[in-house]
Amino acid sequence: MTLTAETLADRSATPRAADTNARILRARFRRLYGDHPDCEVILARIEASLSRHRAGRSADLLALDAEIQAQPRARSASGQSVYTFYVDRFATDLAGLAARADYLEALGVRWLHPLPLLRPRPGDSDGGFAVQDYRQIDPRLGDMDGLEALTTAMRGRGIGVILDVVCNHTAREHAWAQAARAGDPRYRDYYITVEDPDDVARWETDLIDVFPDTAPGSFTPDAEMGGHVWTTFYPFQWDLNYANPAVFAEMLDVLLYLTGKGVQGFRLDSAPFLWKRPGTSCRNQPEVYWIVEAWRAALSIVAPSVVLIAEAIEGLEDVLPFFGGEAPGCDLAYSNGVMTALWGALADGEAAIATKLIAAAAARPDGANWLNYVRCHDDLIWNALAAYAPPEDLARWSRFYDGQGGSFANGRAFQTAAGGVPSTNGMAASLVGLEDDPTPDGLAAKRLILLYAIIHGLDGWPLIYMGDEIGLMNDEAYADDPLRAVDGRWLHRPTMDWNRAQLGRAQGSVGQGLFGAMRHLGDAARWLNDLGIAGRAIPVPAGEPAVLSFAREAGTRRFLLLANMSDRSVPVTVPQGYAEARDVLGMADDDDGTRLAPYAVRWLVTP
Template structure:
């Protein structure tokens, strides 16, 4: 007589994951810390931590893990729209965000990606990126219980929460730094201190200055530490010493703690900077990739349904290894180079730079997913295209968007020596949208074009707060002493909820944009039903102003064509689409010769 196999218990699943993944953690750990005197001690601590946390995983989160383990391709499901925002700028506090979930659902959002919300240092905290306590929420935003309640609400709606974890540095006021300044040797080794100004100046020569105007240099003298503390970003942000295995373990325990509160993903802020090594720029070193891969394996034991997002605003060659080399790394990474290339192509009305960067982005490993975006809370960094375009092009794009030499009303931002100024401004400002414009204006069409393209690409599309209603710049930031010194606050406005209500007013630009963004999300989700999958592969249809790319699947294929210019253009479709293609944005059949109006696009599915 045959008996059905018994359902594995939670303990069985945990043990199976541990057996499979612990050797990978050991390998990565040995390569990083095999010679460290505390290596074995920290390894023992990690083993206990992982088993205890995995066994104690809350029941609803176990169910989420099990569902995602049963469907390993769930990450590749198209149309997983994400929405990013500062909690206080969007809805006041966490409970205010809970009240806005219907709005986000109407937009088609599947993931919420709030910017830093953990407790920051008092005063200037670089927009929350100087964390004083990883286990508490910023008091003005709520409590850790409020965060857990938001995560629960989202999970019930089949939505997920991605938290920002600032893993490269802490605030000077963090408990670790307080203990270090008090002379505790264990915690002094959590940070990196050079003994004198000459040593700091020597290392500075090797590094790329992130904020040369507002925070020049990468070291800050601190009398209590007896030397120059490594501070890549601002003087109050102290870089952690990942050559110390205790730091690796501490940050992993932070991730595990927040995963237990319902977070379904983590944005690893400033990930390229984790490992420091003399004689290098200390960016994208092999040890950094080892750290990320070890964290991924550890989280896959405790919370396999949780995703990692690499915040790596680097060349594609440096970003792609974050997806993992011999072992899985981050599940997602920002598609920064393609984003910047889209703005560049739009400025020129020429798709060449976008085609080139799409071809490079397609080299990512199959398990990795791009997070495709148009704008974010940071500046638009033209130097990110330095490997793909000559300096004259970078300078032209920088001038077009930051100095009023094109349709844009953006503002120039600082840059490292040898680079061109970055650009600040909301997407509405960068496309030249005015309050009096309607949805058929050139500016509104430009904004829809960009968001349509990122929804058609493989990966997850990311909407920056307010772009869906054409929200403009915050010109008042210069009157706020805590914000005036950082031009990026130009594109971190308060959400205008009165304007958001106009999304219900037929004929308004807010209605047109919101409707278009929601339509892009629906169309992206529908791609699965047409059998469309795979990476976006650019093709040249003979018109310089047309960006075209295909996505091929076993059962279907998509051709996206987008006119980057203000003038109409006609193109001849490839044979596969010439006879029986459907534009799934309009449900209209396509002829073999297609006319694309000003800044228009079509998503053509071969039937």
Template sequence: MISTASIPTPYDDAVQARFAALWPIVESRFAKLYGADARGPAVLERLKTNLLKAAHARPEPLRALDAARAADPAWLHAPGQTAYTFYVDRFAGDLNGVRGKLDYLTELGVRWLHPLPLLEPRPGDSDGGFAVADYRKVDPRLGTIDDLEALAGDLRQRDMGLILDVVCNHTAREHAWAAKARAGDPAYRDYYIVLPDAQSAAARDRELIDVFPDTAPGSFTYDAAMGGYVWTTFYPFQWDLNYANPAVFAEMLEVLIFLAAKGAQGFRLDSAPFLWKQAGTTCRNLPQTYEIVEAWRAALSIVAPGVVLLAEAIESVEDVLPFFGGEESGCNLAYNNVVMTALWAALADGDAVIARRCLAVAARKPAQGAWLNYVRCHDDLIWNALAAYAPASDLRRWSNAYGNGEGFSRGRAFQTAEGGVPSTNGMAAALAGLTADADGDCLGARRLRLLYGIIHALDGWPLIYMGDEIGLDNDEAYQDDPLRAGDGRWLHRPQMDWSLAERRGEAGALQADLFATFARLGQRARRLATLGVAGPARPVEVSSPAVLAFLRDEGARPFLCVANVSDAPQDFELPPAFAQGAEDVLDGAPSPAGAVSLPPYGITWLVAR
């Protein structure tokens, strides 16, 4: 009698088909990266075995998710996939606390949860969790890996997904790999990069761009046990990994596979531009970095094809676009950082020229990828990201407006690399000039609603930063905490104020106005899908400098967003396709004819009939 165990199941057949299609890509990229390394063949063979084992062992609910996404290749580009990002402890205490807040997030219309680093960090200062001591454990203060898996299951039941932060450029100095390296294990010493003396380190430092010149100057840290200067791009306790070692490439891929089996539906690849190091360069956005990402994408697609990769690349658009992949797929998503920064710049000037310029550049994104559009995040607002699109005098003016009290903002200046202009810290409400005692019709609230109205109208996924939906303010108390006081970014990493959130149901309250607006934006963005709206946002040239207009016209019906970035009313003459009566998707107001009149910081979404 033939054992039924030997008969391939349809799922086994699907795995073999994916393997046949994708493994050659992994081999190709691996050969380009490690073809001359004698360790390469053994690492690749072990990786092949582990990939197939993980693919066949994928839990049934996750297989179903993969199959559903495979059956709908356009799912990634569906409008209104609202994401919500937060620190677990500051939002709800721990992972079980997050599970208890899912009704709130559902009410807001959230489709994706993106908690910031929650894997086990080093003790003490961990750069907000970005110094990981163990990729396979959760920070004990937040829960366990079982709690994480339970949260992922709860989210699937609500048709929501979980995106995890994976800090792939560096580990904590306390990670087991680093401990073995410091103990003298030659295999693990090659997981990191060590220069022999101060002169060598200083010479390489001159080639690099200093990330934290005030709080952690330089990119090398002396370690006696390592016998030299360890590469530490960010903080001395964060040791950069050596991706010239094929074992490091395989280790991090297996971390992704492990977490995907726990229910993660996406990964944010932290500090992705820094992965590959090469003398004579700034060690950012090198070709090998893009090849690593393409290899990871192909390998992960063998095991978990429904899982998305998000590139955390806060760079020029030209450097970000290759993260989406070249001949083969790379990351599914990348932060639309240049457009985000340009929108704040446009508000500072009441002039949309910089936003139009950056939208045109962002529209060059390849069709297979999607932008993650956002207004604020846990990091600083980096004006130097606009250096390729605006003169230095503009960068300085915007930096001063938002960080030095020269405009409506209540933000604060942050450090910058030599030759740059200071970045800005602050919550979106503070940067928009919104105060807690204001009402929903004040200019600050209008600015905040406008920014979120724009990012929900763009192609891609809109991201809400925790608390923006209730106008949460800066956290001035961070300076009283010794572990946070040295890093000004904690100004915009407050505790969630649930007493304010309770006011979202209170008629006339600012929180009610903002929360309802954010929820409606997600609903209206999802309606765009039913109306056949598709394609990249391309700027429309207009006579008024204060008006930002963009068109998306690659679907069944053209879509036009018109926004006033100034504090004065603006009129806009509609293009012919919209002039004879269009559907006002955002407000459901009577269709405009010929022209629209926008109040200060007003916005309208129109779909041609």
């Protein structure tokens, strides 16, 4: 079946939009695969799949599509709080997660992002990022009916569900890999096997190890495959061959299948690695962006309410194209540079590096936005700031969060590629020193609230990492579990402490203070939209090195954030034009507009 406006238009996809997206999909697909002998056959198969999935979309999802299409800027509106977690660490399984909906609603969550929950390989699965079956749920967590029930229940509360889709690689136990090992030529071309060891060595010359200590190199010998299989991450994670159009089609069909289960967003895991080219690092090749644009167009035909998030922990110049070039790409991307820079600024007690990265992040296109965060399930990668800070700064920050040199932090150094500085592991509460200062009004709690107040004030969606809202600290017990002990990132992947979560809301506790602050920040960030605050965060001079200051001035009112990154009271100069502005956040400790207390934050909004 050929895609036309008539075959795809209905209550939620306008004829013009459907036709435009169909043209984009065809153009990107042919740009990628026009020289492949199966190009047109597979394109026709994709078009038939889109029509089939569109026809099968439920009435309530079609209504959601229509609602989003009627508000074209809904995806890029700021303040849509995202909560991210491992299901088994948070609530045991999907049924338990649904039972915690009141807690999530009380926190003010608008989006749930469970980390990988599709069926992983047995044993070590890199935290679920080695997928054995994209169409099944990890049996420890539930099944697809349970996922659909969860998405339906959460949608009724105004909460969307975002899933991780590990699009770069599968587990070697995946049915495709098993068929390839058995000699099926169709599936052997789903992966990349290099037969000559000299060719492997030539590829490796330009590649950068992701896990140089625990999984050095990017190839793994496999006798059944007759050579070395490309494995960017761990030996049990086989990179897919996106030079084969059938792989593109397979992954698109996975996305379409999951949208039918009510999934409203996808985090495209390891997206920069999708295309391999000799003589390069095999990251962020032009074809990667074309693939994302093609997926976006296809999803916009079937499920226009679905959001795409680029997980690209790369330099800004490589992240920006994920938002799209000649056509739309991802709706959001992780603002990794700003996140890392905020930790650097906190270590120094000076705002310079954060100011520099916030200014750079303003290069995002209209209609797209940043996913702003303080911590996530991965390590803090200082090397990501190499284009913005000298090596001695990176090394100093790395040492600081490893607890060296009188630091307040209780983090742990992690592995790094040759020539870089060690990354950092640790929960946010531990990195700000809550173990040594566990009081609700202490400097550690103020540091954590400071960081979250900044990301809620930036343009974009703020992300809360599970446990930060109650000050959950490092999980030292990970080292006693053989399946987790080999990966230091499990230090900051603890089990939710529900006793602390309940007690945390007891009056006067540090958990109560943090939970209340997170809820207040989410409400305040959404209120900024109602007040007419819009536009990118643009740094403005503050007259004091410790003060981070940025404005958002594209709306009907102007907004100015002032944040003291230091542990001392500092003078602050309010720029001209904000003399009559009032603090709508109300979280600063002092009432003197000429100074900021240690780690204090103000959100000033003009009348």
